[in-house]
Amino acid sequence: MPEQRRVSLREGLLSDLRSIFSPRMVLTAWIPCLLITTLHYRTGAQHAWVHDVLRRLYYLPILFAAFSEGVRGGISLSAFASLIYFPHAFLSIVGRDPGDALEKGLEILLYNIVAVVAGLLVDRERREREKQVRLAQELSAALEEQQRIESQLIRAGRLGALGEMTAGIAHEIKNPLHAMKGTAEILRDVVPADAPERRMLDLHIGEIDRLAQTAERFLTFARPAPADRRPLDLREVVGRVVSLVETQARKDGVNTVALPYAGKAVPRVLGDADQLTQLLLNIAINGLQAMAPLGGGELTLSIGRERGGEKRIFVVRVANTGPPIPADQLERIFDPFFTTKDGGTGLGLSICSRIADQNEGVLSVRNLPGGKGVEFSLALPAGE
Ligand SMILES: Nc1ncnc2c1ncn2[C@@H]1O[C@H](COP(=O)(O)OP(=O)(O)OP(=O)(O)O)[C@@H](O)[C@H]1O
Numbered sequence: 001m002p003e004q005r006r007v008s009l010r011e012g013l014l015s016d017l018r019s020i021f022s023p024r025m026v027l028t029a030w031i032p033c034l035l036i037t038t039l040h041y042r043t044g045a046q047h048a049w050v051h052d053v054l055r056r057l058y059y060l061p062i063l064f065a066a067f068s069e070g071v072r073g074g075i076s077l078s079a080f081a082s083l084i085y086f087p088h089a090f091l092s093i094v095g096r097d098p099g100d101a102l103e104k105g106l107e108i109l110l111y112n113i114v115a116v117v118a119g120l121l122v123d124r125e126r127r128e129r130e131k132q133v134r135l136a137q138e139l140s141a142a143l144e145e146q147q148r149i150e151s152q153l154i155r156a157g158r159l160g161a162l163g164e165m166t167a168g169i170a171h172e173i174k175n176p177l178h179a180m181k182g183t184a185e186i187l188r189d190v191v192p193a194d195a196p197e198r199r200m201l202d203l204h205i206g207e208i209d210r211l212a213q214t215a216e217r218f219l220t221f222a223r224p225a226p227a228d229r230r231p232l233d234l235r236e237v238v239g240r241v242v243s244l245v246e247t248q249a250r251k252d253g254v255n256t257v258a259l260p261y262a263g264k265a266v267p268r269v270l271g272d273a274d275q276l277t278q279l280l281l282n283i284a285i286n287g288l289q290a291m292a293p294l295g296g297g298e299l300t301l302s303i304g305r306e307r308g309g310e311k312r313i314f315v316v317r318v319a320n321t322g323p324p325i326p327a328d329q330l331e332r333i334f335d336p337f338f339t340t341k342d343g344g345t346g347l348g349l350s351i352c353s354r355i356a357d358q359n360e361g362v363l364s365v366r367n368l369p370g371g372k373g374v375e376f377s378l379a380l381p382a383g384e
């Protein structure tokens, strides 16, 4: 027999023995069985009715054993009861149950039949229950997945429509701006350097530049560059984000912690390193901004491994100890232009969301239990 099978056989046997002699079995089956036997052996032959009662009392521990450990428990108890009762029933050397021999024999047979039938029923019921629990778990996982996909689709739809509109507007603004800047520069060249109109034209050109830059940013948001996905080690991306954010964090009184990766497999994914760095950096900066009113706190980055159905998944978590996000805002923070900050564009998280999509990732957020902060998770399928 191969070594592995021998070991698993031994382990199976040990686990069977453990369940048959569990504290519950000892209390509800083994001890009562021994007590009944003791009483039985000590009862004189003249008390025939007591023998009748005691003989039937064995059914109780047998049924308890079958209910708690199924066929295995029931048969262990019925075999034990049969063996221990047999000398008292048929051999005169140890006192004797005065009952009819046929009745006593039938009783012993019945102990075992009852044990097998009750045990089989209990085992079947247990298997059914386990199957139902498994089905319920699968169903709830499927529902969760469906909800996730639905919200992703809604988000993607909103982003797509808004992106198209923004791109259109930004594009339309850029062309006239270009012409306006050109003409303003021609005018500036003909206005003497010391004339008051020259200063006005400089201001005019400066504002045109600022507007062009904003239009450019909106255009980048609306028409993002495609992801250049290559195999990468998530630890490197997280390391880069930590070094980019550390100086600002220190200034804000925030302690940045990158938890060491504890898994065995290299956290390798297929992704665009620059985009993923941008995503995590955005989230980290949001975290710093959220902790600013508290005058400091902790920003924790970690990488974990999970199983999402058949797929292996790596998850990067960025948590901060800032105030929780109110429930009504939690749904909206990924929406473009949703912001609670003075001077915020509200584009940060919607860009992150799009980057996650482009890299086949899923970005989610939750308030940590007990109001301990906010955690963003980016789940990415493992790459070969
Ligand atoms: N870690 C966080 N803790 C609490 N609230 C957050 C956190 N991250 C984001 N938010 C909320 O989500 C909103 C949207 O964030 P997003 O990054 O999209 O835009 P923003 O930070 O407001 O603006 P911008 O990114 O242009 O500076 C924020 O205004 C804030 O209310």
Ligand SMILES: [Mg+2]
Binding pocket: 282, 285, 286, 348, 349
């Ligand atoms: Mg932001």
